[in-house]
Structure formats: structure tokens, C-alpha cells
Amino acid sequence: xxxRVLGVAALVAFGLVDSTASAVALSDAAGRYAISSSGSSxxxxxxxxxxxxxAGAFGQFKGTxxxxxxxxxxxxxxxxxxxxxxxxxxxxxxxxLKSDAVFDVANSSQITFRSTSVQRTGENSAVITGQLTxxxxxxxxxxxxELQGMKGGQIRFHVSGKVFRSRYQMDVGTPIYSNxxxxxxxxxxxxx
Amino acid sequence: MLRNTNTRYGWAAIVLHWLxxxxxxxxxxxxxxxxxxxxxxxxxxxxxxHKSFGFLLLGLVLVRIGWRLANPRPExxxxxxxxxxxxxxxxxxxxxxxxxxxxxxxxxxxxxxxxEIPSVPFNLFVMPHLPLGISEQAENLWIxxxxxxxxxxxxxxxxxxxxAFRHHFWQRDVVLARMISPFFASRTRKPE
Numbered sequence: 001x002x003x004r005v006l007g008v009a010a011l012v013a014f015g016l017v018d019s020t021a022s023a024v025a026l027s028d029a030a031g032r033y034a035i036s037s038s039g040s041s042x043x044x045x046x047x048x049x050x051x052x053x054x055a056g057a058f059g060q061f062k063g064t065x066x067x068x069x070x071x072x073x074x075x076x077x078x079x080x081x082x083x084x085x086x087x088x089x090x091x092x093x094x095x096x097l098k099s100d101a102v103f104d105v106a107n108s109s110q111i112t113f114r115s116t117s118v119q120r121t122g123e124n125s126a127v128i129t130g131q132l133t134x135x136x137x138x139x140x141x142x143x144x145x146e147l148q149g150m151k152g153g154q155i156r157f158h159v160s161g162k163v164f165r166s167r168y169q170m171d172v173g174t175p176i177y178s179n180x181x182x183x184x185x186x187x188x189x190x191x192x
Numbered sequence: 193m194l195r196n197t198n199t200r201y202g203w204a205a206i207v208l209h210w211l212x213x214x215x216x217x218x219x220x221x222x223x224x225x226x227x228x229x230x231x232x233x234x235x236x237x238x239x240x241x242h243k244s245f246g247f248l249l250l251g252l253v254l255v256r257i258g259w260r261l262a263n264p265r266p267e268x269x270x271x272x273x274x275x276x277x278x279x280x281x282x283x284x285x286x287x288x289x290x291x292x293x294x295x296x297x298x299x300x301x302x303x304x305x306x307x308e309i310p311s312v313p314f315n316l317f318v319m320p321h322l323p324l325g326i327s328e329q330a331e332n333l334w335i336x337x338x339x340x341x342x343x344x345x346x347x348x349x350x351x352x353x354x355x356a357f358r359h360h361f362w363q364r365d366v367v368l369a370r371m372i373s374p375f376f377a378s379r380t381r382k383p384e
Contacts, residue, residue, distance in 0.1 A: 050310045050318045090306060099232035172233050176240070176312050 030069025033155050033189025035079065037061055042081060042185045046165075047178040054093065054177060060085035063113075065155070065189045077115040077128055077145075084109065101172045108135045116140070128159070134168040143183070153191040160184050193374050196263035200370050200377030205263065208256040209371055212291060213349070215249050219294075220346045223339075243302060244313040250295040257288065266377070269365045280355070287352060290345035297338040304330035 037060050047053040063079035083103035088094055098105045115130035124147040132141040143161035150156070163181045165171055171179060195202040201209070219242060226238035268277060302311055303321035306328055311319040324330070359367035370377035 048310055049312060050320075052308070092307065096232055096236070101231070101233035101236055172236055175315060176310050 029150055029155065030067050031191050033065040033067070033191050035061075035063040035065060035187050035189045037085075039188035040186055042183065045182045045184070047180070047182075049176050049178075054088065056086055056088035056093075056097070058083065058085050059087055063187070065157070065187070067155075072120055072126065073118055075115075075118045077113070077118070077130065079113040081111040081113075082109065083111055083134075102170050104135055113141070118145075132163065132168075135170065137168045139167045143185075148186075155189045155191070157187045157189075158185070159187060196266060198264050199266055200374045201266055202263070202374060204259055205256075206371060206373070208252060208259060212249065212252050212256060215245055215252070216291065216294075216345070217349065219245050219249060220342055223342060240312070243298070243311050246295045246298045247311065247313040247319055249291070250299070253288075253291040253295070256291075260288075266370065269367065271363065271365060272367075276355075283348060283352060283355070287345075287348055290341070290348055294338070294341050294345050297334060297341050300324060301331065301334040301338050304334055306331055 040061070042058045042061055043055065044057070045053055045055040058081050060082040061080060063077065066076040068074040068076075084098060084105045086094055086097050086103065088097070097103055100106075103111075111132070111134040113130050113132050115128050117129045119127045119129070121127050121144070126145050128143045128145050129140060130143075131138050141161065141163055143159050145157050145159045148156040148158050161183050163183065164179050165181050166174065166179050193202055194204050196205050222238060222242045222245070226235055226242055229235035229238065268280065272280075299311075299319075300322060302309065303324050304326050306326055308321075308326065311321070313319055356368040356371075359365050360369065366377055
């Protein structure tokens with residue numbers, strides 16, 4: 001599959017990238033991008049019974065995106081999240097999330113995602129399937145990725161997806177709190 | 193046999209007495225235990241259980257008060273002295289107040305908590321929070337209030353139990369026995 005799915009021309013046509021991005025050649029998108037917490041975000045939300053819910057974000061994570069110029073399906077995404085950096089704006093909830101009730105950071109300091117396939121779904125979108133590992137449990141999860149833009153040596157994606165937390169021994173509080181965690185992520189990768 | 197008479201308690205009053213007593217003491221033990229759990233996962237589950245039984249207790253107490261008002265109160269045996277004849281109704285009144293106030297203070301506590309965790313008794317329905325202001329200060333105040341009201345209530349319960357034992361084992365009258373079964377109310381207990 002051609003990297004045209006991420007083609008700058010199409011993005012410009014849909015007004016999704018700024019004029020600076022249009023100057024980037026297609027071949028420039030291929031390569032390896034390093035993701036850092038700076039300029040990126042991993043937010044999550046869990047609904048609760050009766051309305052409202054719990055929302056937070058991870059402050060520390062890292063990863064790489066490798067875009068295969070010849071075949072987008074062979075592209076790879078690796079993300080490592082440090083759950084000790086979770087923040088909700090309420091210290092007691094943060095402590096609870098870090099405890100054995102949820103992330104158990106004392107015994108499980110990382111959450112990892114390793115992609116196994118990337119499937120194009122639109123001009124600038126794809127479904128990324130991979131192995132999510134948390135608290136020693138590994139399951140196949142899918143996330144939807146949308147290219148937000150390219151500028152110079154940087155690339156930006158919006159990634160979203162839903163995960164059943166019960167699969168990772170994190171089902172505390174169900175059904176008061178939903179079993180589904182909705183992720184809303186912005187990744188900014190720097191080539192290199 | 194369901195309703196009270198001037199000399200005996202009916203089955204409804206007897207069942208409500210023991211059921212509420214059992215739940216009340218169980219709630220004290222559960223409350224004491226849940227805040228001392230090392231595992232936050234277990235603590236969360238126990239707290240939700242404590243809330244569930246708290247609402248059940250409140251409902252039963254309201255039924256009990258209604259039943260109490262709609263039924264005659266069996267008189268104390270003639271040999272009961274004047275001091276106890278005055279003290280017993282006062283302690284019983286305070287026990288009723290405690291049965292109402294302790295679960296109500298728990299409801300207030302979860303309503304003002306900044307954690308805003310919904311109350312879902314036995315996962316059956318959402319019990320709405322009381323319309324009170326949410327703040328850390330209010331939560332801390334009601335944690336203190338709920339805890340010490342519970343300690344005061346359990347002290348009253350202990351006093352009540354000791355008085356019942358005194359009647360049964362020392363004075364050898366029917367005060368305790370008639371709260372076990374309506375059939376025991378008319379029997380005169382003879383000294384050995």
C-alpha cells in the first residue's frame with residue numbers, strides 16, 4: 001500500500017494541514033519518528049453510572065512510529081506508558097489509580113503497546129492493531145489513527161480507541177465506573 | 193403475633209430489632225476494617241458494601257420507626273426500679289436517634305466527597321447524592337462526624353446489650369426473652 005494514504009496532497013485538499021506541510025515531499029514522511037511526552041498527550045476517560053466520569057492523562061511516555069514508505073501496512077508503532085505519571089487533578093484518585101486497585105505501579109511500572117498491523121481506512125486514517133500489555137496481561141487492541149499534519153521533521157497523529165479494563169485486572173469499581181476506557185491521544189513525532 | 197401488645201413484642205418488631213442490630217454491628221466492624229485495608233482494591237469493594245448496607249439500614253430503620261409509632265410499647269416488668277424505668281426509654285430513644293443519624297451522616301459524607309463516587313446499593317440502583325456542597329473541608333468534617341457518631345452509637349449498643357444481659361441473667365425477668373419470641377413474653381422466669 002502506498003504512502004499516498006498519508007499523502008500531503010490529499011490532506012491539503014481536505015484542509016487538514018497547513019500550507020507549510022504541503023511543502024513536504026511524500027518520501028519525506030517515510031522514516032522513524034520518536035515520540036516523547038513533550039508535545040504529545042495520552043488522555044483517558046471512564047464514564048460512571050448516573051453521568052459524568054473520571055478523566056485523566058499520563059504525563060510520561062515514550063515511543064516510536066516507523067512509517068514504511070513502500071507499504072503502510074508494514075509500519076510499526078511502539079508506545080511505552082509509565083503509569084506512575086497518571087494524573088487526574090485529584091491526588092487521592094491518582095494514588096488510588098497507582099495502587100494495586102488499578103495500575104499497581106509498585107509491581108508493574110510500564111504499559112506497552114506494540115503494533116502488529118496497520119490497515120488503511122481512509123485518505124489519512126488507519127486502524128492500528130497491536131498487543132497491549134498491562135499488569136502482566138496482554139491482549140489485542142485496536143486504535144484509530146488520523147494523520148494531523150507534517151511539518152519539517154515532525155509528524156502529528158490523533159489516535160483514539162476503547163479498551164476493556166477488565167482484561168487487565170483493572171476492573172475495580174465496575175459497574176459504578178464503566179469497564180470501557182476511552183483513549184484520546186495526540187502524538188507528535190520527531191524524525192530521527 | 194405480628195403486632196405488639198402491652199405485654200409482648202410482635203414478630204415484626206422482633207425481626208426488625210435483630211435484623212437492624214445485626215446490620216448495625218456488622219456495619220461498625222466493616223467500617224472499622226475497610227479503612228484499615230492495605231489493598232486499595234479490597235478497600236474500594238468494602239466501602240461500596242458498607243454504603244449498600246448503610247442505605248439498607250436507613251430504609252429498615254424508617255420502617256421500624258413507623259412500626260414503633262403504630263404499635264403499643266410493651267411495659268417493663270413491675271420489678272424494674274425507678275431509675276431504670278427512666279433510663280431505659282432515654283437509651284432506647286438515643287438508640288433510635290443513632291440508627292437514623294449514623295447512616296444519614298454516611299450519606300452526607302458520600303454526598304460532599306470530592307471523589308463524587310456514585311452510591312449504587314448492591315449494584316441495583318443509583319442512590320442520588322444529597323444536594324450539598326462538595327468540598328475537601330466538608331468531606332473531612334463528615335468523615336470525622338460519621339466516625340465518632342458510629343463510636344458513640346456502638347457504645348450505646350454495648351450499654352443496651354449489657355442491660356439486656358443484666359435483665360436475663362441477674363434480674364431473671366422476661367425483658368430479653370420477649371425480644372426473642374412473643375411466646376416467651378408471658379412466661380415468668382423463676383430463680384434457680
